[in-house]
Amino acid sequence: MSQDLLYERLADRMRRQIQRGVLRAGERLPSLRRLGRDQRISLATAVEAYQQLEREGLIEARPRSGYYVRAAAGAPPRGSRARHLARAPMPVSNPALLGVLDVQSRRDLIALHAATPDASMLPTAALAASVARAMRRDPHTALSYTVPQGLPQLRERIAQRYAQCGVEIDPDEVIVTAGAMEAISLTLRTITRPGDIVILESPTYHGLLQAVSAQGLRVLEIPNHPGRGIDPAQLRELLERHAVRAALLVPNFNNPLGSLTSEASKREIVAACAAHGTALIEDDLYGELAYSGERPSPLRRYDDGEHVVTCGSYSKMLAPGLRVGWMLGGRRRSELLRTKSFSTVATATLPQMALIDFFARHDMERGLRRLRRTLAGNAQIYRQALLDHWPDGTCVAEPAGGMTLWVELPPAIDGQALFEAAMARGIGILPGHLFSNRGDYAHHVRLSCGQPWDKKIETALKTVGELAKGLQG
Structure with missing residues (x-):
């Protein structure tokens, strides 16, 4: 039997198993050597079979991890370029933002x-x-x-970590904060004044809208496109039309879309803001959670410290409750430090000391590899469950990292109504209108894939899918 026929037969058999659900989305496939041993074929034949399935989009290779079954393609959520670019700057006006903390404080929900x-x-x-x-x-x-x-030892550790992705940072410009949200709020307070215009992506994380609202700023929205983030040309268009004081962006795995801005686009974004004297505030919270295993560059890589302030945190990769984050202040270091001193005096000492001890004893990268693999697998499995059990016409963004899924529902289904119905069944989701200044995305919801996949999660997703079908009817 020819080598070509062997690999084609093996690929065809696995293709049918994927289509029937015998091999599920997110499932890890046997290693090439094990596949060759189990099927009594050569390593070259195993490689050809996997490469054929990869070309068809049925499986994906993850660096240093192996091959995994991909979720069904599914149409991504649609964009809204013209609507957003035609808008005028305005204060944060979404009343739903006031109630989101009540949902987040509940511990009785499937999260x-x-x-x-x-x-x-x-x-x-x-x-x-x-x-x-x-x-x-x-x-x-x-x-x-x-x-x-x-603490100096912690600031050195943060600077060293950025050096690994091509950003040379002097530890003296690192300012430790109580999480990334404090870093962002302090940066806004330092750079802006009430009434200033700030560009935000749309959709964007509702916490950024709340931070901007607290400073009395006006929001100018720029479309955030599934898979690729914002368009530098659209950014330049807005900067030419308006006197924009700052742009608050999440280029690496934006919440809620999970989009990753390309390196070329990041360079253009930094150049455009520098040309117009617009400060860039970068939320780099999810930068370490790339499903590919390759840490993308922050915007700061393309800046000399003049225009970009990068904010980050250990919350998503080590422990949310430690509340340890940072600002890379660049030339604004002294101003930011003064704002920090007048605001919270200093970040709690014990969590900083604990992290210094932890880094001296443990390899953070090893834990991050495991976390990335788990989240990447979860995203595929959750996404497949949505496509399987939610109403026809449901569109799900395919994130490149992070832990959120952005879901566009059929037009007949209201995201707020689905949110309320799910809450009544003890299941927490978030309605899409929380992620826009003006309450757009009425037919969207956001889910987290940060919980381990088990029967409880599977049942919850099926339940919400049935509730959505009921609302559609």
Whole structure:
């Protein structure tokens, strides 16, 4: 039997298994060597079979991880370029933002609404041990104020991590904060004044809208396209029309779309803002959570510290409750540090000491590889479940990283109504209109794929799908 026929027969058999659901979305396939051994074929034949299925979009190769079954293609959510570019700047006016904290504070819901990884995916025990050691070693320092800028060893660690993705940072420009949201809020407070215009992506994370609202700023929305983020040409068009003080962007795995802006577009975005004197505030919260395993560059890579302030946090990769984040201040370091000092004086010392201890004993990259693989698998499995069990016509964005899924419902289904029906069944999701200044995306919802896939999650997704079908009827 010829080599060609062997690989074609194997690919055809696996294709049918994927189509029938025997091999499910997100499932890891046997390694090439194991496939060759089990099927009694050569390694070259196994490679040809997998490459054929990859060309057909049925499976995907993940660096240093192996081959996985992909979710069904499904149409991505549609864009809305003209509507957003025609708008005038206006204050944050979405009343639904006032109620989102009530949902987030509930602990009785199946947490499809919470964009945080489950504790089982994080090094919880190791961090708890580091907290205990920090307290035993130096309780006086752990429970005292530290310098507003943060502990030097931690700032060095943050600078070293950025150096690994091509960004040379002086540890002296790193300012430790109580999470990324404090970093963003402090940067807005330093750079802007009430009434200034700030560009935000649409859709964007509702917390960024709340931060902008707190400063009394006006929002100018720019379309955020599934898979590729914002268009630099559209950004230049807005900058030429309006006196924009700052752009608050999430180029790496935007919440809710999970879009990744290309490196070429990032370079253009930085250049456009620099040419118009517009400050760039970068939310780099999800930058380490690339499903491919390759950490994309932050915007700061294409800036000399003059225009970009990059904000980040350990919340999504180590522990949300430690509340340790940072700002890379560049030339604004002194102003940002002054704002930080006048606001919260200093970030809590004990979590910083615990992280220093943790990094001295553990390889963060090893844990991140495991977390990325889990989230990538979850995204595929969740997405397939939505396509299988939700109404016909449902469109799901395919994220490149992070832990959120953006879902466009058929026009007859209202996202708020589905949110309320799911809440009544003990299931948390978020309605799409939370992710726009003017309450757009009435027929969208956002889900998190940060919970481990199990029968409870599968049942919850099926339940919400049935509720959506009922609303459609």
